[in-house]
Amino acid sequence: MSWYRNTVWFVKGLREYTRGGYESASKRFNPADVEVDVAGRSFLVTGANSGIGKATAKEIARRGGTVHLVCRNKDRAEVAKEEIVTETGNQNIFLHIVDISNPKEIWKFAEKFRNEHKLNVLINNAGCMVNNRELTEDGLEKNFATNTLGTYIMTTALVPLLEKAADARVITVSSGGMLVQKLNVSDLQSESGTFDGTMVYAQNKRQQVVLTEQWAKAHRNIHFSVMHPGWADTPAVRSSMPDFYERMKNSLRTEAQGADTVLWLAVSPEATKLPSGLFFQDRQPVPTHLPLAYTHSLPEDEEKLMEVLEEFSQKFKSASPG
Numbered sequence: 001m002s003w004y005r006n007t008v009w010f011v012k013g014l015r016e017y018t019r020g021g022y023e024s025a026s027k028r029f030n031p032a033d034v035e036v037d038v039a040g041r042s043f044l045v046t047g048a049n050s051g052i053g054k055a056t057a058k059e060i061a062r063r064g065g066t067v068h069l070v071c072r073n074k075d076r077a078e079v080a081k082e083e084i085v086t087e088t089g090n091q092n093i094f095l096h097i098v099d100i101s102n103p104k105e106i107w108k109f110a111e112k113f114r115n116e117h118k119l120n121v122l123i124n125n126a127g128c129m130v131n132n133r134e135l136t137e138d139g140l141e142k143n144f145a146t147n148t149l150g151t152y153i154m155t156t157a158l159v160p161l162l163e164k165a166a167d168a169r170v171i172t173v174s175s176g177g178m179l180v181q182k183l184n185v186s187d188l189q190s191e192s193g194t195f196d197g198t199m200v201y202a203q204n205k206r207q208q209v210v211l212t213e214q215w216a217k218a219h220r221n222i223h224f225s226v227m228h229p230g231w232a233d234t235p236a237v238r239s240s241m242p243d244f245y246e247r248m249k250n251s252l253r254t255e256a257q258g259a260d261t262v263l264w265l266a267v268s269p270e271a272t273k274l275p276s277g278l279f280f281q282d283r284q285p286v287p288t289h290l291p292l293a294y295t296h297s298l299p300e301d302e303e304k305l306m307e308v309l310e311e312f313s314q315k316f317k318s319a320s321p322g
Contacts, residue, residue, distance in 0.1 A: 016230070017228070018230065018231055018248070019251055019252060019257065021282070022230055022257045022260070025282035026260075026282070033268040033270050034059075034063075034263055034267055034268055036063060037063060038060065039063075039064030040064075041066065041120040042065070043068065043119075043120065044113075044121070044158070045057045045069060045123045046070040046098075046100055046125050046154065047072075047100070048069035048071055048077070048080065048125065049069065049072075049080040050076065050080065051234035051236055052173060052229055052232060052259045053123075053126070054084070055258070056259040057080075057084055057093075058087060058088060060263065060267065061084050061085075061090040061093060062090070065267075066094070067084070067090070067094070068117070068119075069081055070096045070100075070109070070126070071098070077097065078095065081095050100146050101136050101145040101146040101150060102136065102137070102145075103138065103149060103313070103316035103320075104316050104319055106157065107157060107316060107320035110153070110154065110158055114157075114160065114161045118161070118164070119165060119168075120168055121170075122155060122158055122162065122169070122171070123262060124151045124155060124170070126146065128143060128236075129198065129201040129236070129241070130142045131240065132195065133195040141189040143197065143200045143204055144189050147205065147207075147208065148204045152211060152313060153313050155211075156313060159215075163221055167272065169265065169266060170223070171224075171227065171266055172212055172227070173226075173229060173262060174205045174208045174227060174228055175202065175229075176281070177205055178206040178209055178288075179288075179289065179293065180293070181199065181202045181203045181205070181206040182294065183206055183210055183301055185301050185305050188305075188308065190203075207305060208226055209279055210297065210302050210305055211226075211305075212225065212226040212277055212279075214306055215277070220276075223271070223272045223276045225265045225271070225276070225277070226279050226280070227279065228261075228281045229253070229258035230282070231248060231253060232253040232254065232255055234255055261280050261281065
């Protein structure tokens with residue numbers, strides 16, 4: 001049934017995920033939802049030096065929030081920080097250099113951050129789509145290390161800080177590609193069969209949806225959400241999916257349009273009136289499974305995912321310097 005899932009997803013995407021889909025959906029948006037002052041609130045955005053992450057950070061900064069940019073590339077991050085400060089006039093923009101594919105680095109950063117800062121909102125935006133199977137220095141498949149394990153460790157390491165905060169939120173940027181994948185806990189590092197970077201990425205994004213649902217059950221004082229930004233014209237799309245980009249470039253959303261629902265989930269009082277753990281697109285909850293796609297997972301597989309990620313997490317925590 002994979003042909004069916006992929007075809008339905010792409011046809012659905014042509015309608016909803018493009019710029020036209022955003023423009024249609026935005027007619028029902030209430031602009032007041034995001035016209036809020038968030039001065040005094042602290043936001044952490046991973047992957048914030050470009051694309052949806054930078055667009056989100058900039059809009060939060062415009063609204064007075066304290067923004068922590070977590071980026072891998074120091075030079076690009078400093079350029080992004082300067083741009084955000086210059087365009088918004090907000091001086092409360094802080095930069096942290098962390099490679100989200102390196103679990104020991106994440107632990108080191110998170111433990112230091114917990115001792116020095118407060119945090120109201122975590123935005124897990126960093127991600128990658130590596131089209132050939134690559135291993136990190138820790139022997140982890142790079143997509144899994146960044147998209148799944150990195151997101152898991154960053155979130156669980158900062159949960160104790162978030163639990164102390166008022167109106168705490170965690171938003172994870174996923175993808176509609178996850179609709180074509182059923183959770184697979186038997187091959188988390190893509191060691192079997194032919195490696196397809198697009199499908200590995202989609203599997204990681206399905207894992208993020210499961211993580212969000214599980215966290216929502218476990219941490220009732222924090223509002224968790226996961227979202228699909230639509231198909232946006234970002235540096236990551238251009239570099240990781242060049243054929244797709246060439247075919248769709250005239251229909252892709254802008255970075256700001258892709259970031260709109262992230263911003264809404266991060267700042268709007270309306271977002272937290274909805275239950276924790278939902279999957280969003282264009283400011284509204286949407287199903288996490290296509291009809292007839294057979295992508296529902298067993299509860300024991302979802303529990304296994306959490307167990308395996310926690311084992312990895314603790315292993316790298318004990319190996320983390322400091």
